[in-house]
Amino acid sequence: MLKPCEMPMKMLKLEALSRRLSSNHPKQERIKNDFRKIRTGFNGERSIGKELKNLPKEFRVFHDLRLDHDGSRYFQMDFLIITRYYCIIIEVKNFAGTLYFDRTYPQFIRSKDGQEQAYLDPLIQVDVQKSRLNDWLTFHKFPSLPIETLIANANSNTIIRTTPGFTPIFKNHGKRNPHHQNQYP
Template sequence: MIVKAKQIPPVILKLQALSPRVPPHHNKHSFIKDDLARYLAGYKGEKSIEYYLSFLPDEEYYIFHDIRLFDGEHFFQMDTLILTKRLVCILEIKYLAGIIEFDRDFNQIIQIKNGQEKAYPDPITQLQRQKSQLNKWLKRNNLAQLPVQGFVVFSNPQTVIKSNDKSTKNIVIKSHTLHSKISDLQDQKKMDVLTQKEIKKIIRILMKYDTPLDHSIIEQYQLSRGDVLKGVICEVCNHLPLQRIHSYWYCSQCTYKSKDAHLAAVQDYQLLFGSVITSNQLKEFLEITCSSLATRILKSVSSSMEGENKGRVYTLSK
């Protein structure tokens, strides 16, 4: 049973809004594009395991995607958490391509792709830390101390995994083996640890204390508002900015016309700068001069407003 479904992480939405609005010559442009590609690959990998998890019986397995909890000292995020009456299992999912070699001596993995080597932190070490933190979280919230298990799952079917450490094969798996590996864990535990009532309690508390990461992407890359290109982007050719002609947005590059192209730009503003906005800020971001047009747009996309005249502040709808 899917308790918390997989959704596009806020960081991807923010990077998608930011990437076309940072000039190509800016010193952060390549970092932003590379990070967006990396996050998208991770999301693709995490989405791809949903098919294999769907073979687990709904009445026995409770699945949470992207759970982020606080253990009393640190936040920790798990790609996927699977809860049963007998155990809880953490999945740390990787979508790395090429050849992956585990180097346990230095707690790293080495990716060999297109003749190049690149090192990453050892996901087994990361998984062990998450298991420890989850145990700590369960204890902190006075919940039953379930056996905490876990796997590092490589979801790219073409990935070649190599390791000289025999223990690695018990932790590192390919996504197509998920169903059998989790079923085997469940069968190894002969007796239930939790009642159905206790399961419901843990589900309720997990969802209550789940704290998704939502930070400023502008601050993350140490940008200013002046670094961000303003205007409405053409949804056909990505030209920036569109011109406002009468009641349409017009693209001088591909001649595309739209009545509502500003909606995507307003969403970009919200992802980049937050939900609170004034009429002057909207005019500046959309590169328009008409106050009445700005007011009409804001009234159509806002959930509330406070203040009067020039001091009026709008809160954009989610």
């Protein structure tokens, strides 16, 4: 792995801030909640990162890669895998509960403990990342490579549902060997 999984700086800062503030400080609860969210995400990324370490060395793996999109805006990818023949962007989630991908009204909803919460749809998120990476490669005069996108949920206790008939979310490339260099994932 060329850029390994390292604890995010924001997580370290929140942890230090929480230790320094008194337990009854009005922002203490928000700081602890923000820390838990970042830690959950990082733990998911670390879990996926352990699996990616098993890829052959021809696969260049970058974790938490942040690139300059246009001189003033940046975009970030949880994992970018680069081979001679294609790139793969992996967006990692670590959600527990039931995840519902609603294609009628493009949204992503998590149900857990009787509560529903809407999140940024990771399908839209990886499409934006793919477009920006493609622009970045073109701008920097890299050869054009096919870019695939994946969403990985690191929590094995998750149930995933979607609008009836919307099966592309479960795209399965099991017929292809991901270690074979002449095939796309």
